[in-house]
Amino acid sequence: MSTSTISLDQLIAWLSRFRDLVTEKQSYLTELDSAIGDADHGANMVRGMNAVVEKIGAEPATAADALLKSVGMTLVTSVGGASGPLYGTLFLRMGVNAGPVTELDAAALGAALRAGLEGVVARGKAEAGDKTMFDAIAPALDAWDVAVADGADVAAAASVALTAADKGRLATEPLVARKGRASYLGERSAGHIDPGATSSTLLFQALVDTVSS
Amino acid sequence: MIGIVVVSHSPALAQAAVDLALEMVGETPPPIAIAAGAGDGIIGTDAVKVAAAIDEVASGEGVLVFMDLGSAVLSSTMATEFMTTTDEVRLTDAPFVEGLIAAIVLANAGASLDEVDREARAAMGAKQSQLADQGGAPDAVAAAAAPAAETPAMDAPAADSASADPTEVTVEVPLVNPDGLHARPASLIVQALAGVDAKLTITDVTAGKGPVSGNSLIGIMSLGAAKDHVLKFTATGGSAQEAVDTLVTMTGEGFGELAS
Numbered sequence: 393m394s395t396s397t398i399s400l401d402q403l404i405a406w407l408s409r410f411r412d413l414v415t416e417k418q419s420y421l422t423e424l425d426s427a428i429g430d431a432d433h434g435a436n437m438v439r440g441m442n443a444v445v446e447k448i449g450a451e452p453a454t455a456a457d458a459l460l461k462s463v464g465m466t467l468v469t470s471v472g473g474a475s476g477p478l479y480g481t482l483f484l485r486m487g488v489n490a491g492p493v494t495e496l497d498a499a500a501l502g503a504a505l506r507a508g509l510e511g512v513v514a515r516g517k518a519e520a521g522d523k524t525m526f527d528a529i530a531p532a533l534d535a536w537d538v539a540v541a542d543g544a545d546v547a548a549a550a551s552v553a554l555t556a557a558d559k560g561r562l563a564t565e566p567l568v569a570r571k572g573r574a575s576y577l578g579e580r581s582a583g584h585i586d587p588g589a590t591s592s593t594l595l596f597q598a599l600v601d602t603v604s605s
Numbered sequence: 606m607i608g609i610v611v612v613s614h615s616p617a618l619a620q621a622a623v624d625l626a627l628e629m630v631g632e633t634p635p636p637i638a639i640a641a642g643a644g645d646g647i648i649g650t651d652a653v654k655v656a657a658a659i660d661e662v663a664s665g666e667g668v669l670v671f672m673d674l675g676s677a678v679l680s681s682t683m684a685t686e687f688m689t690t691t692d693e694v695r696l697t698d699a700p701f702v703e704g705l706i707a708a709i710v711l712a713n714a715g716a717s718l719d720e721v722d723r724e725a726r727a728a729m730g731a732k733q734s735q736l737a738d739q740g741g742a743p744d745a746v747a748a749a750a751a752p753a754a755e756t757p758a759m760d761a762p763a764a765d766s767a768s769a770d771p772t773e774v775t776v777e778v779p780l781v782n783p784d785g786l787h788a789r790p791a792s793l794i795v796q797a798l799a800g801v802d803a804k805l806t807i808t809d810v811t812a813g814k815g816p817v818s819g820n821s822l823i824g825i826m827s828l829g830a831a832k833d834h835v836l837k838f839t840a841t842g843g844s845a846q847e848a849v850d851t852l853v854t855m856t857g858e859g860f861g862e863l864a865s
Contacts, residue, residue: 439644465653468683472614472642472649477679480652515679573675 396545397497402602403459404448410598411441414591424587428574433587436473443470455494460487474572475588478512478525485511498549502536509533516571523569523581525588532557532596547603554596561589606635607718608662609708612655612672612681614648616641622702626709629792635712636662650677655684663690667718669725670696671705693718699725703732703823710792710822714799724821731826774845777810777837782859785832790860791825794852803848805840819852
């Protein structure tokens with residue numbers, strides 16, 4: 393497989409791999425969420441991504457925008473928790489930004505992910521350090537952009553993005569949550585890694601697994 | 606009438622809250638739709654369901670959306686991007702149960718989206734003034750004191766300052782029903798005044814509370830007026846006399862709560 397761009401089939405493989413990873417890590421996500429949330433993040437993400445894989449298998453999309461829009465809407469209607477509108481918005485905005493193409497280069501995929509993140513911010517009003525998915529995705533995309541400016545292809549950009557996402561995820565541990573259910577805990581939310589930042593890191597892990605294989 | 610949408614993680618919670626609120630109004634309630642739960646029996650919220658509920662109750666006069674918490678808020682904001690209606694849609698931060706009850710009563714009386722939303726947001730006022738002496742967290746006590754005074758229902762002109770109005774009518778009458786001005790009589794007053802050309806305020810003369818607007822369920826309830834307290838009705842406007850007469854009659858009949 394080519395790694396300089398990502399094809400429609402690879403986007404589908406990426407989503408499928410993300411489903412596999414959240415399934416694999418379901419109990420870990422649940423464990424993180426039971427510490428500071430309502431212990432449903434693992435189950436919600438698995439249910440949502442199972443619905444996504446089923447949907448895009450049943451109604452194959454012919455362009456990136458249609459595919460990503462379908463993913464977003466499926467998450468909105470199947471997740472139930474706050475991850476539904478947040479991940480749903482991420483994919484819907486990615487789709488709008490990507491447009492009706494069948495292939496994305498590193499810059500285009502980075503721009504689509506950036507648009508998705510901006511949607512998440514608009515939806516959830518999260519800022520850096522609020523102990524949310526933003527804290528994994530934002531540094532990942534910053535690293536992505538730097539790599540692309542240096543001429544990186546999708547595989548290389550995804551690799552540095554994953555490293556940055558994981559670093560951002562681990563850095564949520566000492567933070568006091570300021571958004572969502574965890575924020576009700578105040579200071580007691582410190583000392584736990586954020587489950588949303590963790591599932592977002594898996595999104596980059598899935599991308600690396602897909603474009604590097 | 607405006608439409609009302611109730612968004613909850615739990616269909617049972619939403620239905621029960623709506624049922625409770627409907628106890629306060631007659632047989633032709635305002636359009637209400639519930640958007641609760643996600644997927645197959647999952648506790649959660651779904652923006653697509655919320656958008657469909659908004660479209661269902663929109664009839665040109667606006668839609669007020671009540672939410673429980675968390676993802677209900679995110680799903681409702683997202684729903685405003687999915688809905689097809691061009692009605693004004695307002696997501697209210699009013700308390701779920703108290704706000705919904707206040708809103709249904711006022712919406713049923715034909716009030717505008719702005720009026721209903723304002724009343725719903727002030728809906729903690731009655732409970733806060735009832736519980737103001739219960740200690741609790743310092744913040745809560747401070748908050749209880751402030752909204753009770755700031756409740757829009759309390760904005761009505763003070764009886765004295767309106768005395769220059771030639772249409773002003775004032776009557777004092779004792780409360781005779783055993784339970785005083787609780788939710789049901791308060792609801793009856795709001796509904797009796799709906800569409801009447803009069804601004805009417807109610808003061809609990811005995812307790813020295815008020816005046817509050819006769820159009821505000823929560824305002825009337827916040828008086829906490831008990832049996833034998835003297836109420837003062839002050840009205841201005843073209844139908845001031847009629848409004849006061851109606852309330853005097855209703856009060857004298859104990860709002861239908863006297864043992865026959």
